[in-house]
Amino acid sequence: MVEKEAVCANRECRIAQGGKCIEGQDDLAKCPHYGRELEESDDEQNEDGQHAAAFDSVQLPDALPLESGRADKVLSMLPSRMIGVIGVHDSGKTSLIAGLFDLLQLGPVSGCNFAGSSTLHGLEIICHDARVASERDEPHSERTKRGEVRFYHIDFRRDGVLQSLLIADRSGEEYEEVADLAANATGMFELRRADVITVLVDGQRLVSLSDRADVMGAIPLIIQGMVENGAFLRKPNLAIVLTKNDAVQASPRKDRVEQDFCTLADGIRDAFTDHFGEFGSFVTSASPKNTIVLRGAGLEEVLAFWLKPSTASKGLRLHHRSGRVFDDLALEETDLG
């Protein structure tokens, strides 16, 4: 007689290997599992053939910085302001965004309370990098990778009214390339859609005798390339921001550097006055490496300028044409007097 193979529905039971019933039954007929095939009901096999517990789950968004399509959705949900932050590599673009988010965690900034963000995880990551950088002798924060622009999103409540801010962050190297070839600005949607363009001037490099001339020369060339490319047809407001003021204040050349910044800001305002709405210049220290200046100094004023309503022309939204959400924004030149 051929002996029948012992089967048991209990995965843990070793009776088939000649062991005992795991339920401790001497009379196997009384065991509820013995004689039944293994069931897959509670567990499911994943792609690797391993057993994974099945459970009802809710898919949470990753809360990382947004690509342009998702940024466009945020813009359509609440009254919103889009901010383009322009500067060469290491000028402090990402640190400025991180510094503002850090400041908001301490309380209202410029009358604005933090009211939410769909990019919270991304903001936390850059804040962590900036805090670590602040505590080092040698400043270092993660460089923004080349590639498409990413947007950080912050909702504010001011006087009971909700408003969204979308701040664009891109690798500084890409902005530098506009100085060589205006066409490099073609794909920079954040410039075309921006309500405020924020140009950063690296205070630390302005202090350095070897870098000063390069800083003074490069920024107007980048703006010129963008203007030639038709990037500012909506006449956004323009903020010119000195970053790393802690390095400037610590320098014996401090007075000269402050004068250089004023000369640069005035020069940009005069040269490009037809292409922008309102001008403002600001002095900031988003992530200081000394105690001469407070962390986040000057950012409150920058935020107030960012949120100030523009008086200049805005684009008309036309029918969707190319599949790129930002391409859909047709631009209308108006005589603003």
Ligand SMILES: Nc1nc2c(ncn2[C@@H]2O[C@H](COP(=O)(O)OP(=O)(O)OP(=O)(O)O)[C@@H](O)[C@H]2O)c(=O)[nH]1
């Ligand atoms: N001393 C000083 N250093 C700062 C300040 N803000 C930023 N930095 C440092 O400047 C360096 C560059 O800052 P980032 O914010 O990464 O510059 P970025 O413009 O985003 O650079 P890319 O992503 O490469 O284009 C980092 O090492 C920062 O720690 C500041 O207020 N003071």
Ligand SMILES: [Mg+2]
């Ligand atoms: Mg960066």
